[in-house]
Amino acid sequence: MVQNVRIAVVGAGITGLSTHYFLEREARRQGLAVHVETWDPRPVPGGNVRTATENGWQCEEAAESILNSRQETMELALELGLADRIVQASPLARKRFIVWKGRLRPMGPNSVLGAFPTWGAKLRALWEPFVSRGPQDESVAEFGARRLGRGIMEQIMDPMVTGVYAASPERLSVRSAFPRIKTMEMAHGSLCAGLWAAHRERKAEGRKHPSGSYTFRGGMAELGRTIASNVAGPVHQKRQILSIARDGQRWTLGAADGSRSEFDHVVLAIPTFDVARIDGFPADLMPDLGLLRYNPVCVVALGFDRSQVDHPLDGFGFLVPKLENRKILGTLFSSTLWPHTVPAGKVLLRTMVGGGRQPILAEYTEPDLVEMVRGELSELLGVRGDPEFVHIARYARGIPEYPVGHHDTVRRLKTQLEGTGLHLAGNAWDGIGVNDCVAAALPRARAILESL
Ligand SMILES: Cc1cc2nc3c(=O)[nH]c(=O)nc-3n(C[C@H](O)[C@H](O)[C@H](O)COP(=O)(O)OP(=O)(O)OC[C@H]3O[C@@H](n4cnc5c(N)ncnc54)[C@H](O)[C@@H]3O)c2cc1C
Structure with missing residues (x-):
């Protein structure tokens, strides 16, 4: 032994x-x-997985939640006796928004027939199954534009990549950042064929693809x-x-x-x-x-009275494409995901600033950050007046950007x-x-x- x-x-x-x-x-x-x-x-x-609590407000400093699509953390949490502490995100959070031409556009199967993504982008994406395989590795921007066209790349993939990595899609490696997607292309010749094969495999095994995400009652720090x-x-x-x-x-x-x-x-x-x-x-x-470079990122959490916000906040949050030229990367509607984390009648919005797109903005002073985010939320969500709760978490070197x-x-x-x-x-x-x-x-x- x-x-x-x-x-x-x-x-x-x-x-x-x-x-x-x-x-x-x-x-x-x-x-x-x-x-x-x-x-x-x-x-x-x-x-970096830290939760701040103050006067009845609870907010995450970095990771908001854990995806249900993989089970490793869930299995560990159950083994550790955390079953009673797990909180699944509200079903309302299934809806996600992307900002396009200054307005929040809902994303999902129903949006295929809507005005966003643009018709040009949708039509070009239909060509995807006929695009030949690319190199072993390339940037996410090159991969997206090559397979799905510039339209889908700029309108959908760019904000989604920024939402996860706070990285620049022009520098981020598709093979390291999205290995499953790159493997689909390499193994099946196209994403359409890869998705279809994955769907059939799941069906044959009787596996249901769990969606959504979860946290713990006392926040991710638990x-x-x-x-x-x-x-x-x-x-x-x-x-x-x-x-x-x-x-x-x-x-x-x-x-x-x-x-x-x-x-x-x-x-x-x-x-x-x-x-x-x-x-x-x-x-x-x-x-x-x-x-390896790490992009600076700030998480600006602002709490308001519900009456100060016009938008119904009926979703996970919104992401912002680079083409929109805004000063924020995206905002999570935290109080929609986890209503127990805010005092009654209040809402909590967590906004990401900086990243590979605008690193300089992550260096703003606290008052400037609050003013800037408030201004953006005012235009996009109809937020009025001063926040009742402010919590800012700064990461000089936040998330690694795989080259x-x-x-x-x-x-x-x-x-x-x-x-x-x-x-x-x-x-x-x-x-x-x-x-x-x-x-x-x-x-x-x-x-x-x-x-x-
Ligand atoms: C703003 C933000 C939002 C995110 N959102 C999500 C999300 O919603 N969902 C999700 O799944 N992931 C999210 N992530 C990513 C995820 O939180 C991190 O990738 C993950 O927590 C990294 O864990 P780690 O242990 O590898 O590194 P870290 O959390 O960075 O831990 C490394 C530790 O090493 C310690 N250390 C450093 N030097 C030394 C030394 N010399 N001696 C001893 N200790 C040392 C540090 O103090 C630190 O505690 C987010 C990350 C950020 C920054």
Whole structure:
């Protein structure tokens, strides 16, 4: 039996915490004696997944919700006893809007016959099945324009990409950001054929494609908090890892409090710019880390009395195409999704500002941000007067923007690190959704244990 194996996880975001949890759970199941420890400089676990609560208002600082389309996080939450805490988004949130010519246009099957997307864009999209396969990787903008035409790219895909990645579709890799879509093209020749094949597969297996998204009664922060309280090894908050050194087969980590500890495996579940700051990280891997950029983004949450907003807010929220030349990327109708998060008779609107499209706007002062967002919401939703609640979360380097060719970078780095006991993890490598972070943690934990 393998004994006294020590594993360090650097970073107590969702990636680090779920890796810690799965390492212990799988080791227990396999009868392995493994000790796991996690470090993070922040005072509470969860990384960027944080919830603010103030005077009856509850709002997310980053991730609003978790998609039902994948089940990994849901399974983990159920295993952790969170069944009673899960809150599914209101059915009203099925409707989504895109701004076009200064107005909110509903999206969905019914909109196929409407005036938006434009008829030119719709007709061009019908040509999609006849477009030949593209290169192994290209930008989302190139992929979208090539397969579906510039119209659909600019009117639908551009705002959707911005809504998820806050990235520039001209730089974002389709293969890394939307692997399923690129795989459909490569495997089936067209998205139409790929979607049809996926539909038939689901039907044959009797699988229903779950839609919508969920959170937890106390907000997304409950997830990190609960994982951290369900692991046996320590999660050291307020303790940053500053250095790493290879010592034979083991790694020595140096923490900000001056302590040094030895480990057989080290999982760096932190952003690439933080990896680059760790003294002793292998210099030959630095150039690859530098290829990834993170766009600045601000989340401006404004709360109003219901009477101050004309729009019915009967949906998930709206996204803004670049062509609209507005100063915001999109707004979520948080109080429609989760009515329990606001005082009675109030509404909460969460707006994203900056991103790859307008990074400079994310640097505005708080009063300027509020004024700018209020002005935009006034034109688009008929919002009047001052907000009763304001909460701003800033990310100087928010969400990683996978460049074209990122897939090869990931493969190269993983090959170089193979057998060293050092592992790169997190949203820079495995996808940015909370589901992606949790989904990648289990195979990572199993692979580490198998290597012992
Ligand atoms: C504005 C915004 C909105 C989003 N919306 C959604 C959404 O609605 N749904 C969704 O699924 N996803 C969403 N995401 C993405 C998702 O929240 C993240 O991709 C995911 O939480 C990343 O988790 P992580 O653990 O990989 O990284 P992080 O959450 O970044 O955690 C990394 C941790 O490492 C720590 N760290 C850094 N350096 C060190 C060091 N030297 N020593 C020790 N610790 C260190 C940091 O303090 C941090 O806590 C959103 C992200 C943002 C920014």
